[in-house]
Every structure is written in structure tokens, then in C-alpha cells.
Amino acid sequence: MGAREVGLPERVPAGGLPPRVEIWEVGARDGLQNESSVVPVEVKLEFLDRLAGAGLTTLEATSFVHPKWVPQLADAEQLLAGLDRHDGVRYPVLVPNDRGLNRALEAGVDHIAIFASATETFAQRNLNSTFDDQFGMFEPVVARARKEGLEVRGYLSMCFGDPWEGVVDVEQVVRAGKRLLDFGCSQLSLGDTIGVATTNQVTRLIEAFGDTSALAVHFHDTYGQALANTEAALRAGVSTVDSSAGGLGGCPYAESATGNLATEDLVWLLEGLGVEHGVDLGKLVETSVWMAGQLGRPSPSRVVNALAG
Numbered sequence: 431m432g433a434r435e436v437g438l439p440e441r442v443p444a445g446g447l448p449p450r451v452e453i454w455e456v457g458a459r460d461g462l463q464n465e466s467s468v469v470p471v472e473v474k475l476e477f478l479d480r481l482a483g484a485g486l487t488t489l490e491a492t493s494f495v496h497p498k499w500v501p502q503l504a505d506a507e508q509l510l511a512g513l514d515r516h517d518g519v520r521y522p523v524l525v526p527n528d529r530g531l532n533r534a535l536e537a538g539v540d541h542i543a544i545f546a547s548a549t550e551t552f553a554q555r556n557l558n559s560t561f562d563d564q565f566g567m568f569e570p571v572v573a574r575a576r577k578e579g580l581e582v583r584g585y586l587s588m589c590f591g592d593p594w595e596g597v598v599d600v601e602q603v604v605r606a607g608k609r610l611l612d613f614g615c616s617q618l619s620l621g622d623t624i625g626v627a628t629t630n631q632v633t634r635l636i637e638a639f640g641d642t643s644a645l646a647v648h649f650h651d652t653y654g655q656a657l658a659n660t661e662a663a664l665r666a667g668v669s670t671v672d673s674s675a676g677g678l679g680g681c682p683y684a685e686s687a688t689g690n691l692a693t694e695d696l697v698w699l700l701e702g703l704g705v706e707h708g709v710d711l712g713k714l715v716e717t718s719v720w721m722a723g724q725l726g727r728p729s730p731s732r733v734v735n736a737l738a739g
């Protein structure tokens with residue numbers, strides 16, 4: 431089943447939109463880290479293989495975090511060892527600290543992502559660190575990773591709202607994000623970790639950064655705003671969007687965080703807007719339906735359900 435065969439609209443010339451969007455698929459990491467059960471490594475490997483087969487070229491594979499903090503991803507070494515790397519596909523992993531970087535280097539990764547918090551409370555809950563101290567943890571990790579020839583992405587969480595602190599100050603987010611870029615991150619992904627943002631906030635934050643060339647967006651879909659927020663980000667100059675197949679996802683250290691923007695929902699939007707994405711929607715839907723079977727519950731994605739047949 432290809433995109434054309436499911437009756438998608440013809441491409442239309444885009445206005446104020448990037449010609450192509452890079453989809454940063456986080457299902458195997460952000461999705462599976464929040465599952466109550468631990469998914470067997472063989473299933474994770476098949477998931478990644480199918481995602482690559484559907485045309486996705488950035489597959490965030492796992493995390494080298496403390497296995498007690500995220501037991502769902504405690505098999506990171508096994509996963510990397512078993513990975514059938516597709517040509518032209520990159521497999522970044524999350525790394526919080528020196529220990530995580532050692533593990534990632536031993537596993538042969540060439541792309542990592544660090545993940546900071548825009549707020550004090552989430553830094554403590556997610557990283558066992560203060561807001562200020564997290565930068566001291568990440569700076570040497572980025573420097574060493576770059577020296578080893580790795581590419582480094584920076585995530586910034588709680589960029590719009592925080593469950594403990596409420597609305598997050600735009601200037602605070604911009605200052606924290608620019609610090610990560612100054613460390614040497616080649617990209618900064620702005621996270622709406624608990625999915626509360628609305629379009630005006632998104633536009634305002636991106637405009638406050640000024641230069642959008644290194645920005646990506648990472649929306650969770652708790653309040654159903656992720657797709658609208660994505661379009662606002664694209665119109666503000668962003669061209670890398672994070673999403674997870676089938677809408678899997680969430681953060682175990684922020685209970686109000688539900689799944690990410692579903693990749694299928696994103697692809698449907700991009701297709702309608704005439705923006706290139708490189709994904710075979712039919713194959714992706716088949717993958718999410720298969721994964722939902724493995725997890726024993728249906729995908730929350732509207733597009734998956736509409737197309738699953």
C-alpha cells in the first residue's frame with residue numbers, strides 16, 4: 431500500500447514551508463522507554479528494521495542511561511550489537527553522562543543525543559541533578575563525543591510547560607538551548623515533554639531563537655496539539671520534526687507525558703502540504719499495526735486507525 435493508493439491528495443506548491451522535512455523517528459527510544467513491559471530485544475530489532483524499510487532515515491535506537499532508571503532500555507548493548515544497519519540510515523542514541531558515553535563508544539555508535547531540562551524540577555527528577563549542574567555534566571560529554579568524531583544532538587525538555595512549575599519562561603528556554611548549541615551540539619530539539627503547548631507559544635519560542643537552522647521540534651500529543659504545533663514550527667522555519675511510529679511514547683519521569691506525535695499523522699500532514707518526507711506510509715502503518723500487536727494494545731494514531739483496514 432503506497433501513499434498514492436490510499437487516496438492522498440496531490441502535492442500542492444508549498445508557501446512558507448520547507449520543501450523537505452527530516453523526520454527524526456523516536457519510537458524505539460521515546461516510545462519503548464515508557465512501556466510498562468520490557469519489549470524483547472528481538473522485537474525492538476525487527477521494529478527498527480521495519481522502520482528503515484518504510485523509508486525513515488533517522489532512527490533513535492535506544493539510551494545508554496542508568497538501567498535502573500529506565501529498565502525498558504537496559505538492553506542497549508545487545509540492541510546495538512544486533513542492529514542490521516541499513517545504508518543511509520543513522521541510529522542515534524541518548525547519552526546522559528560520561529559513563530553513558532563510554533558505553534556508547536564501546537557499542538560503536540556515531541551519533542548521540544544529550545538531554546537537558548529547561549526547568550529545575552525536571553532536571554532533578556529526570557537527571558538527579560540541579561538545573562545548573564546538568565550543564566556541567568553535559569559539556570564534557572559533548573566535547574569528548576565531538577573529539578571522538580561523533581555527531582551530537584541536544585534535547586531540551588519542558589520548553590513550554592512543566593507539570594510542577596507551570597508555564598516556562600521563553601528567555602529561560604532560549605538561554606538553556608543556546609548553551610547546548612555553544613557546547614557543540616549540531617542540533618537542538620525543543621521538547622514539549624507533556625504535550626501542553628499551543629501554536630502561538632511555538633511560534634513565539636522559535637522566533638525568540640532567531641536562527642532556526644539548528645532547531646528541531648519534539649511534540650508529545652497529550653492535548654491533541656502536536657500536529658498544529660508542528661505546522662506552526664514548519665512555518666516558523668524549522669525543518670526537522672521528531673515523531674514516533676504509531677504515536678508510541680512518553681517520559682517515565684513526567685507522568686503527564688503521553689505519546690509523541692505519531693509519525694503517520696505527521697506524514698499525512700506533510701503529504702497534504704506538498705512537503706517531501708521520503709516515507710512509505712503504507713509500510714509504516716503496517717509496522718505500527720504489527721507493533722501494537724506486540725504490545726497488546728491499539729495505536730493511538732488517528733491515521734493508523736483510519737488506514738489500518
Ligand code: HMG
Pocket residue numbers: 460463493494495496497499500524526527529530531533545556557558585586587588620621622623648650680681682683
Ligand atoms: P545517578 O544515580 O545520579 O548517577 O543518575 P551517578 O552518577 O550518581 O552514579 C550512580 C551509579 O550509576 C554509579 O554506579 C554509576 O556508574 C552508574 P556505582 O558506582 O554506584 O556502581 N551510572 C550508570 N550506569 C550505566 N549507565 C549510565 C550510568 N550513569 C551512572 N549512563 C543519571 C544520573 C543521569 C545516570 C540518571 O538520572 C539517568 O539515567 N537518567 C535518565 C532518565 C531518562 O532516561 N529519562 C528519559 C529520557 S529524557 C526524555 O524522554 C525527554 C525527551 O524525549 C525530550 C522531551 O520529550 O522533552 C528526550
Ligand code: MG
Pocket residue numbers: 460621623648650680681
Ligand atoms: Mg520525548
